[in-house]
Amino acid sequence: MYKEVITNDGSLTLKNEKYNECYHSSEGAIIESLYKHIYPAFEVAKKNNYFGGEIKILDICYGLGYNTLLSILNRPKNVKLKIYSPEIDKNLVKSLKNFNYPKEFSKIKHIITSLSENFYYKDENVEVEIFIGDAREYIKNLKSVDIIYQDAFSPKVNKELWTIEYFSNLKKILNKKGVITTYSVATPVRCALYKLGFKLYTHPYDIIRKGTIASLDNLDFEKVNFKEKLQRVECRVLKD
Numbered sequence: 372m373y374k375e376v377i378t379n380d381g382s383l384t385l386k387n388e389k390y391n392e393c394y395h396s397s398e399g400a401i402i403e404s405l406y407k408h409i410y411p412a413f414e415v416a417k418k419n420n421y422f423g424g425e426i427k428i429l430d431i432c433y434g435l436g437y438n439t440l441l442s443i444l445n446r447p448k449n450v451k452l453k454i455y456s457p458e459i460d461k462n463l464v465k466s467l468k469n470f471n472y473p474k475e476f477s478k479i480k481h482i483i484t485s486l487s488e489n490f491y492y493k494d495e496n497v498e499v500e501i502f503i504g505d506a507r508e509y510i511k512n513l514k515s516v517d518i519i520y521q522d523a524f525s526p527k528v529n530k531e532l533w534t535i536e537y538f539s540n541l542k543k544i545l546n547k548k549g550v551i552t553t554y555s556v557a558t559p560v561r562c563a564l565y566k567l568g569f570k571l572y573t574h575p576y577d578i579i580r581k582g583t584i585a586s587l588d589n590l591d592f593e594k595v596n597f598k599e600k601l602q603r604v605e606c607r608v609l610k611d
Contacts, residue, residue, distance in 0.1 A: 373463075378402075382473050385435060390528045394434045396554065398579050401473060404437040407582040408552045409445055411574045412518040415550040415590060417447070422517045422546065425451040429516045429544070431523055431532065433458035433501050436467055436486065438520045443479055443497055454499045455513060457506035464490065464501060506532060510540055517546045521553035526560065526609055535563040535608040542567050542587075551585040561595065562606040571595035 374386040380399025387394065395403050416426050426447075430438045433456040446452050458464055468487035476483065482499070485492040490501040502509045506523070519541055523532035531537065533555070541551065551569070553560070561571055561583060569585040572592035584592055 382437075383471050387524070390524045392524050392528060395437070396580070400435070400437050401441065402579050403554065404441045405445075406574060406576045406579045407554050408438050408520045408522065409442055410576070411584050411592065412520070412550050412552050413445065413447065415548075415586065415588075416450075416517060418591070419517075419548050421447055421450045422548075424449065425453060426518060427516045427546075428452065428454045428518045428520065429510070429513065429541075430454055430456035430520045431506055432456065433464060434522070435463075435470065436483070438522060439486075439499060440472075440476060440479060440483065443482065443499075444475065446496065450496075452497050452499075454497075455502070455509075455516065456499070457502040457504060457509040459504065459506075461503045464503070507537060507540070510544060513544045515546055516544055517549045519545060519549070519551040521551055521555070526555070526557060530609055531611070533557075533560055533563070533609050534611050535566065536611045538563045538567055542569075545587070548588045549586065550588075550590070552582065553585075554582045556581060556583055559607055559609050563608040566606065566608065 372388050376384050376386050376393055378384055378395055378397055378399040380402045382400040384393050384395040384400045428442060439454050439456055465487055468484045482492050486499060486501055492499045523529045526533040564585045572584040572590050572594055573581045
């Protein structure tokens with residue numbers, strides 16, 4: 372069901388045969404997690420004084436755990452992290468205690484093991500909950516989050532996690548000064564976010580291909596001029 376793939380930064384990812392997609396781009400599992408999600412999202416958190424000392428993150432979907440685990444490894448000093456992550460594949464999560472993560476993950480091996488065995492971990496600075504099931508149902512029970520890593524498989528194979536109805540539900544739980552990060556630059560995805568009132572940006576890093584950063588707040592990133600694009604194309608969105 373899974374095939375090991377070495378990415379360009381040397382980190383290991385897997386190809387999911389059911390979806391016929393890898394969990395990360397060929398550019399690198401670590402690079403993608405850091406530069407498309409964690410670094411820009413934590414910049415927004417810093418601007419907002421780390422949301423009072425506790426950052427609440429929704430990681431869609433857990434997958435191999437790179438986004439969650441690298442968030443922990445890059446946790447700002449004196450800031451607590453609370454991470455919620457739905458994942459449909461229970462057996463995948465259970466197998467990750469034996470996954471060949473990069474060597475820097477060794478310092479949080481105890482967290483990886485706990486998440487693999489119990490789908491939960493908590494200490495004085497970090498709390499992580501993995502929900503095994505449908506992400507769309509899970510988010511209905513969340514109250515408020517500051518950061519959303521929108522990192523599901525592509526709209527082509529995982530349409531239900533890219534519809535305007537789905538993004539509308541994300542908007543309901545996102546802090547008004549919060550942020551959504553995603554690797555996707557697809558027009559229907561950006562259309563959905565734009566129609567819901569999000570301002571669209573992209574990250575400033577040249578080390579990796581551009582993604583999309585969305586917020587209801589004004590951010591200090593390069594703005595995507597979506598109004599201009601709407602004059603040239605019809606703004607279609609994915610629907611349930």
